[in-house]
Amino acid sequence: MTEQVINRLKDPENITETEQKHVPVIESDDVMTAEGKFKVTVTLGEVPHVMQDDHYIEWIELHLGNIKIGRVELSPSDEKAEAIFTVEPTEEIVGIRAYEICHIRGVNVCGDCGTKAVIMKLKALASCNVHGLWESSKQVEIMSKKVGEGKECRWHA
Ligand SMILES: [Fe+2]
Numbered sequence: 001m002t003e004q005v006i007n008r009l010k011d012p013e014n015i016t017e018t019e020q021k022h023v024p025v026i027e028s029d030d031v032m033t034a035e036g037k038f039k040v041t042v043t044l045g046e047v048p049h050v051m052q053d054d055h056y057i058e059w060i061e062l063h064l065g066n067i068k069i070g071r072v073e074l075s076p077s078d079e080k081a082e083a084i085f086t087v088e089p090t091e092e093i094v095g096i097r098a099y100e101i102c103h104i105r106g107v108n109v110c111g112d113c114g115t116k117a118v119i120m121k122l123k124a125l126a127s128c129n130v131h132g133l134w135e136s137s138k139q140v141e142i143m144s145k146k147v148g149e150g151k152e153c154r155w156h157a
Contacts, residue, residue, distance in 0.1 A: 004132065004133055005132060005133065006125070006132075006133045006134070007019075007022065007131070007132060007134045008023070008135050008136065009023045009136065015046075018131060020045055020046050020047040021045045021047050021048070021049045021050075022044055022045050022049060022126070022128055022131055022134040023044075023045050023046065023134055023136050024043070024044055024045065024124035024125070024126050024134060024135070024136045025042065025043045025044070025045060025046055025136070026040065026041075026042055026062075026122055026124050026137070026138040027041040027042075027043070028040040028041070028087070028122060028138065028140060029140070030139075030140060030141060031117075031140070031141045031142075031143060032087065032089050032141070032142050032143070033089070033145055034089050034090055034093070034094050034142060034143065034144050034145050035088075035089075035090065035091065035145055036088070036089070037086055037087075037088050038086065038087045038089075039084060039085070039086060039087075040062060040069075040084070040085045040086070040087050040122060041082065041083070041084050041085075042060050042062060042082065042083050042084075042085070042124045042126070043080070043081065043082045044057050044060070044081040044082075044126055044128075044134070045081075045134075049080075049081045049128065051074070051075075051076050051077075051078050051079065051080060052076055053076045054129075055128070055129065055130050056074065056075070056076045056078075056081070056128070056129055057074050057081035057126055057127065057128055057129075058073070058074060058128070058129050059071050059073045059074060059126065059127050060072050060074065060081070060083035060124065060126045061124065061125045061126070062083070062087075062122065062123070062124055062125075063122070063123040063124075063125070064087055064089065064093070064121075064122055064123075064140075065093070065097065065120045069085050069086075069087055070085050072084075072085075081126070089120075089142045091144060091145065093120075093142065094117075094118055094142050094143075094144045095144075097118040097120060097142070117141050117142060117143045117144065118141070118142050119139055119140075119141055119142075120139070120140055120141075120142055121137045121138070121139055121140075122137060122138045122139075122140050123136075123137040124136055124137070
């Protein structure tokens with residue numbers, strides 16, 4: 001089975017017309033707090049993609065790290081290629097991510113020592129019935145609501 005190619009922006013200095021219409025634009029807060037609710041809007045693209053019977057965006061998906069937030073199915077009758085999602089980061093996500101970063105990369109963030117924030121990626125994936133799959137991502141900072149009082153992490157400065 002051949003895997004479907006996922007298209008991404010190749011050169012930010014030289015954006016093609018096809019990329020302008022297909023690279024998902026992710027609008028969200030740059031910082032999110034655990035246990036909060038955050039609206040994320042994904043639009044295709046910077047130049048609006050058409051929504052016609054023979055050429056339209058079939059669906060848009062949003063992921064936070066490797067967690068799927070959702071998929072919105074679209075049809076040619078939709079006015080524009082846009083999907084609105086609600087991201088609800090949990091303390092558990094922050095903890096797991098902090099643990100991974102600390103133990104794999106040795107970054108000064110750790111679930112054991114009172115994590116304050118982790119950097120994660122919001123990833124949007126969308127499908128055009130003519131031009132295939134398109135992906136883009138945006139970094140967000142997820143803040144823990146907990147005040148750190150755990151044991152000292154060995155990566156801590
Ligand atoms: Fe297209």
